[in-house]
Amino acid sequence: MKTYVHGTDVLMLGLLTGFIAMQEPTGREVMELYKAQDRTRNISADETMTLVDARGRERERQFTYVTSTDTDDNRKMLIRFLAPADIAGTGFLAIEHSDREDDRWLYLPALRKSRRIAGSDKTDDFVGSGFTYEDLESEKLEFHQYTLMGSENVDGVETWVIDAVATDPQRLEDSGYSKRDLWITKDHHVLIRARYYDRAGAFVKELRATDVRQVPGSDKWRAYRMTMEDMRNGKVTILTVEEYGVDKDVPDSYFSERYLKRWR
Amino acid sequence: MKWAALALVSLALVPLRPARAQTALGGFFEYDNITYVKKGDVNSINGRNQGILMSDLRHRFGAAIDAFGSLEFRVDQADPSRSRVYLDEAYLNLYLGDVDVRLGKQIYAWGRADAVNPTDYLTSWDYSDLLDTEDERIGLWSAWAEYYLGDWSFAGALVPSFTPSLLPGLDSRWWPTFPSNVPNPAYPEVGSPTVPVSYAMGDPALPNSGIESVQYVVRAKGSTRGWDFSVSWFNGFNNLPGFDTVVAADSGLTAGDVEFQLTYHRRRALGADFATTLGPFGVRGEAAYYFTGDWNGTDPTVDDPYLQYALGLDYRFRDVVADEGLLLLVEWVQEIKLPDRGQVYGPLDLQHVFRKSLFGRAELNLGAYSKLTLEGVVNGYAGDWWFRPGFDWSVADGVQLIAQADVLGGPVDSFFGTYRDNSRVHVRMRYSF
Numbered sequence: 204m205k206t207y208v209h210g211t212d213v214l215m216l217g218l219l220t221g222f223i224a225m226q227e228p229t230g231r232e233v234m235e236l237y238k239a240q241d242r243t244r245n246i247s248a249d250e251t252m253t254l255v256d257a258r259g260r261e262r263e264r265q266f267t268y269v270t271s272t273d274t275d276d277n278r279k280m281l282i283r284f285l286a287p288a289d290i291a292g293t294g295f296l297a298i299e300h301s302d303r304e305d306d307r308w309l310y311l312p313a314l315r316k317s318r319r320i321a322g323s324d325k326t327d328d329f330v331g332s333g334f335t336y337e338d339l340e341s342e343k344l345e346f347h348q349y350t351l352m353g354s355e356n357v358d359g360v361e362t363w364v365i366d367a368v369a370t371d372p373q374r375l376e377d378s379g380y381s382k383r384d385l386w387i388t389k390d391h392h393v394l395i396r397a398r399y400y401d402r403a404g405a406f407v408k409e410l411r412a413t414d415v416r417q418v419p420g421s422d423k424w425r426a427y428r429m430t431m432e433d434m435r436n437g438k439v440t441i442l443t444v445e446e447y448g449v450d451k452d453v454p455d456s457y458f459s460e461r462y463l464k465r466w467r
Numbered sequence: 468m469k470w471a472a473l474a475l476v477s478l479a480l481v482p483l484r485p486a487r488a489q490t491a492l493g494g495f496f497e498y499d500n501i502t503y504v505k506k507g508d509v510n511s512i513n514g515r516n517q518g519i520l521m522s523d524l525r526h527r528f529g530a531a532i533d534a535f536g537s538l539e540f541r542v543d544q545a546d547p548s549r550s551r552v553y554l555d556e557a558y559l560n561l562y563l564g565d566v567d568v569r570l571g572k573q574i575y576a577w578g579r580a581d582a583v584n585p586t587d588y589l590t591s592w593d594y595s596d597l598l599d600t601e602d603e604r605i606g607l608w609s610a611w612a613e614y615y616l617g618d619w620s621f622a623g624a625l626v627p628s629f630t631p632s633l634l635p636g637l638d639s640r641w642w643p644t645f646p647s648n649v650p651n652p653a654y655p656e657v658g659s660p661t662v663p664v665s666y667a668m669g670d671p672a673l674p675n676s677g678i679e680s681v682q683y684v685v686r687a688k689g690s691t692r693g694w695d696f697s698v699s700w701f702n703g704f705n706n707l708p709g710f711d712t713v714v715a716a717d718s719g720l721t722a723g724d725v726e727f728q729l730t731y732h733r734r735r736a737l738g739a740d741f742a743t744t745l746g747p748f749g750v751r752g753e754a755a756y757y758f759t760g761d762w763n764g765t766d767p768t769v770d771d772p773y774l775q776y777a778l779g780l781d782y783r784f785r786d787v788v789a790d791e792g793l794l795l796l797v798e799w800v801q802e803i804k805l806p807d808r809g810q811v812y813g814p815l816d817l818q819h820v821f822r823k824s825l826f827g828r829a830e831l832n833l834g835a836y837s838k839l840t841l842e843g844v845v846n847g848y849a850g851d852w853w854f855r856p857g858f859d860w861s862v863a864d865g866v867q868l869i870a871q872a873d874v875l876g877g878p879v880d881s882f883f884g885t886y887r888d889n890s891r892v893h894v895r896m897r898y899s900f
Binding site: 303 | 792
């Protein structure tokens with residue numbers, strides 16, 4: 204596994220930060236700051252997902268995930284559900300590729316085998332939550348146009364407001380959104396709010412990220428609580444992160460069917 | 468009462484957060500009821516009314532060793548002979564660098580197809596209820612090892628003792644109906660008058676217990692550029708028996724006895740499977756050629772060599788009802804005798820039920836926690852069929868309700884047609900912990 208952040212990256216980031224401090228940045232420059240902050244070689248987390256329907260009834264899922272990102276910004280992700288008991292042990296492995304369709308496998312303990320599955324529509328919900336697969340993708344700067352709309356104070360935190368629109372034709376076709384509004388904090392360059400507009404231009408979802416903290420043992424900042432509200436059906440999904448692990452020593456072989464099936 | 472006490476003890480031990488602990492207890496408690504639309508004769512079992520407590524225990528001894536055991540407690544009021552305490556699995560996992568080893572009683576599940584798996588050579592099944600084979604794989608005492616090398620793995624299993632599949636009992640609704648009168652065995656050439664006959668099961672002829680009967684299987688598996696595939700070789704025994712009958716008349720030549728003689732024959736198989744995706748379609752298939760113990764086709768009680776393959780496709784339709792999706796899966800299964808010497812299969816040849824068969828399954832989501840299902844199969848060679856509409860509801864986290872109906876039909880001499888009076892309703896409630 205190659206180390207993702209190189210010395211030149213750090214130098215450029217320092218120059219960019221200094222430059223931006225002197226004048227209002229462009230949307231693209233803000234997103235480069237965000238991307239540099241967000242970028243890790245690998246990251247793991249233990250999370251609780253609370254699904255709240257329009258009538259206020261709650262369901263809870265606990266899962267752990269590990270992701271690894273290579274130098275081409277392709278990501279590998281392994282998710283394992285821990286609770287509730289009827290889905291515990293279910294695993295999902297996804298490997299992104301630049302030159303072909305992503306690989307995806309699902310492991311269902313009841314079947315005792317992993318199953319290659321077709322790449323989901325990016326607009327599909329992720330395990331019944333308010334997050335779609337598209338929402339979980341890493342931000343691909345080269346495929347979007349970012350426009351700085353201004354600055355805004357959100358809950359006492361200064362942010363830049365960015366209008367993000369996909370420019371890549373394929374991405375535009377696959378996306379469930381015509382555009383997104385993104386709020387990036389000026390201090391630690393963390394996304395703390397996002398608004399999503401459907402293909403007809405209607406405001407359909409809002410993400411609020413709170414409890415932003417520095418991950419222990421790392422220079423990365425992360426939100427420990429994320430709330431996605433779907434305006435169309437009133438569903439709310441709350442992700443609470445118990446623990447992040449950044450740039451731990453995760454072997455590449457971990458992202459395989461072998462580990463997808465393993466109890467650990 | 469002791470079952471209830473065991474259930475309560477197990478539930479009391481449920482950890483709040485079972486995963487990733489050194490020791491974890493899990494499992495489920497299930498109530499399971501089957502009601503047949505038509506009652507059979509007074510001696511046959513006409514339903515199921517059972518409770519199951521499945522207790523799974525895992526323990527991690529260290530980074531390289533863990534253990535798993537699964538014990539089933541089952542009480543069936545409708546058929547007390549089904550009540551049992553049964554060790555489903557008990558094994559030790561060893562993680563030795565690039566090699567994983569599993570030793571003990573374990574369940575195998577091979578093959579990438581969804582409905583029928585020709586390469587699932589090792590698995591013995593509990594066929595006591597022919598339609599309810601979910602969770603009915605039988606564990607085998609065996610040793611399994613797999614060596615991982617990049618995107619490849621090489622695996623092998625040794626099974627020292629033979630475990631046959633479990634067949635329906637003679638008093639079961641899933642035992643075929645045979646004539647109650649046969650030509651007098653003392654004068655078979657006359658044909659009539661007939662005599663009443665009774666049926667009995669003889670002692671099965673199992674493979675010898677010596678080293679020559681050890682079964683083994685090897686497999687090479689790989690994954691490259693969006694394709695998963697494997698090739699495998701099996702040398703062992705058919706876990707379903709070949710049937711022969713011995714007919715005898717009593718001394719007065721007024722009645723006959725038919726004894727079924729079950730023999731488990733050697734077989735070898737060469738197989739392969741694959742899975743890939745083509746855009747939004749999932750595609751998977753597998754095939755195995757079985758070298759049976761009757762290459763020359765001279766013994767009608769032993770299978771002739773044959774090829775079986777399965778080819779399946781799945782697709783998810785979006786926004787079918789409101790914004791809910793529909794998963795559709797179809798699979799074609801065919802069996803080809805190679806060479807074909809015209810062997811005829813009987814109603815007890817469970818291995819050859821699906822010779823030209825189309826399977827299908829549809830799942831329509833109704834919100835996040837429930838779905839309508841429809842699955843079934845049509846046998847093209849005989850025109851018989853089975854369908855199962857169902858409703859699956861996650862009542863609460865860990866609580867699942869499944870209600871389904873089994874509907875069977877077809878010509879009277881076909882497989883599902885034989886059991887056309889066994890259409891039924893099946894309800895199951897499961898609490899997982």
